[in-house]
Amino acid sequence: MTAGAAIPAWNAAGVLPPVHPSASGNSSDRSPYLIDLFSLVDRFSTSPERRAILDGLLRYRAALHQVGIVSGFQWLDGSFTENVEILDNRPPRDMDIVTFADLNGINQQLLIENHKELFDTGCAKEKFTMDSYFVQLGGSLSSESIRRVAYWYSMWSHRRNGLWKGFLQVDLGPSQDAKARELLSFHGGPTHE
Secondary structure: OOOOOOOOOOOOOOOOOHHHHHHOOOOOOOOEEEEOHHHHHHHHHHHHHHHHHHHHHHHHHHHHHOOOOOEEEEEOOOOHHOOOHHHHHHHHOOOOEEEEOOOOOHHHHHHHHOOHHOOOOOOOOOOOOOEEEEEEEOOOHHHHHHHHHHHHHHHOOOOOOOOOOOOOOEOOOOOHHHHHHHHHHHOOOOOOO
């Protein structure tokens, strides 16, 4: 599946399907769905709460870019990617996000010390409405890195009630952000950057 492909519709259970509905069970057309930011904003700018969360995502990404984190990808999930308005009779409160980033020689310890709002889950949630987590890419593939990816995949491929579901992946690079910000503004979202 290529980035920018259409986001599948919610299934009858109100979640993104774990495998694209038109694909066979063993197809690689499955979660995480590789999409672009424009598609994300276009699909999910359906309420003031969702637009505010998308604004938080774009501000979070801008802050990552500003400190030099521009290479990698992000997994997006949580009630934001579900039809939570119907499932739980409420709007989404935040977006769950794991940033898999190549630090390109940036000192991780200094980043964490100097930019707590990006790496502390509580701070990121308060400032950006992102329930955020971070995994550093690069180096050799280790059993620990495989375990961490498997952990996030298993956490995010199911709702708390055990229902299997899909989630989304966007590129971390900044090339799509301005276009996504313009679309969010067009949909009535916040205009600050």
